[in-house]
Amino acid sequence: MGDDAPRILLTGAAGRIGTSLRDTLSDYRLHLHDRDLSGVQARPNEMVFEGDIADFDGVQKAAAGCDAVIHLAADPRVSAPWDDLRSPNFDGAYHVFESARLAGARRLVFASTNHVTGMLDQQERWPLDPGGDIAPDSLYGASKAFGEALGRYYAETSDLSVVCLRIGWVLERYLPDNAGWRRMWLSFRDLGQLVRKSLTADVRFGIYYGVSANTPTRYLLDNARSELGYEPVDDSARIVAELASSKDASQASSQVPRAEA
Numbered sequence: 240m241g242d243d244a245p246r247i248l249l250t251g252a253a254g255r256i257g258t259s260l261r262d263t264l265s266d267y268r269l270h271l272h273d274r275d276l277s278g279v280q281a282r283p284n285e286m287v288f289e290g291d292i293a294d295f296d297g298v299q300k301a302a303a304g305c306d307a308v309i310h311l312a313a314d315p316r317v318s319a320p321w322d323d324l325r326s327p328n329f330d331g332a333y334h335v336f337e338s339a340r341l342a343g344a345r346r347l348v349f350a351s352t353n354h355v356t357g358m359l360d361q362q363e364r365w366p367l368d369p370g371g372d373i374a375p376d377s378l379y380g381a382s383k384a385f386g387e388a389l390g391r392y393y394a395e396t397s398d399l400s401v402v403c404l405r406i407g408w409v410l411e412r413y414l415p416d417n418a419g420w421r422r423m424w425l426s427f428r429d430l431g432q433l434v435r436k437s438l439t440a441d442v443r444f445g446i447y448y449g450v451s452a453n454t455p456t457r458y459l460l461d462n463a464r465s466e467l468g469y470e471p472v473d474d475s476a477r478i479v480a481e482l483a484s485s486k487d488a489s490q491a492s493s494q495v496p497r498a499e500a
Contacts, residue, residue, distance in 0.1 A: 251311030263431035292331035328382035354380030394444035422457035
């Protein structure tokens with residue numbers, strides 16, 4: 240990797256999704272930002288900026304010189320109360336967007352959530368279109384809807400372009416026995432592709448569902464395919480079938496009688 244590789248600020252870098260993206264974005268120069276990076280071993284392409292996104296000055300330092308920002312940091316609990324959400328999900332989101340603008344970044348990828356339309360999901364108004372109504376199922380969902388609106392504002396009033404990804408349930412291969420979770424599944428492989436496409440796509444502003452090519456579908460991916468070039472390769476139904484087949488084969492093998500010595 241050369242010194243001319245784009246520089247990206249990754250907030251929430253110590254989390255599960257952030258850790259996965261560090262591998263995916265190994266050809267970029269990364270600024271890792273999180274509240275606790277003590278367990279993170281920085282690689283040659285990485286710089287560490289430990290701090291809270293509530294600290295505006297600290298976020299600005301982490302964003303300085305960056306060409307793009309991937310904003311993951313937030314309180315992710317769907318049941319979180321207002322007092323817990325206000326600092327990271329509202330003030331913190333503003334700090335990251337404004338720091339990206341001040342740094343002259345060209346693109347911000349915002350980690351939103353399917354909970355922005357969670358009430359429509361509960362009402363089974365499927366498939367859900369990212370251009371449809373906003374209907375949060377929680378204060379957490381409302382905080383992410385705020386982030387999307389903030390992104391639209393910055394895209395309209397500054398040189399910062401914004402991609403909002405309504406990220407679903409990110410797991411590698413283990414899938415809970417829950418049809419809803421399986422429909423919102425996003426594999427690490429598809430997540431990496433989606434984020435990379437989001438960094439380079441020729442869009443000013445857009446909102447996209449971040450799920451794999453699950454069948455049956457619950458979230459429309461038409462605009463992610465046409466505008467970002469996203470082509471998910473994983474399907475929760477196929478993974479479930481593979482896991483079931485592997486389990487059946489294992490059980491059958493364990494039942495084969497052993498020859499006596």
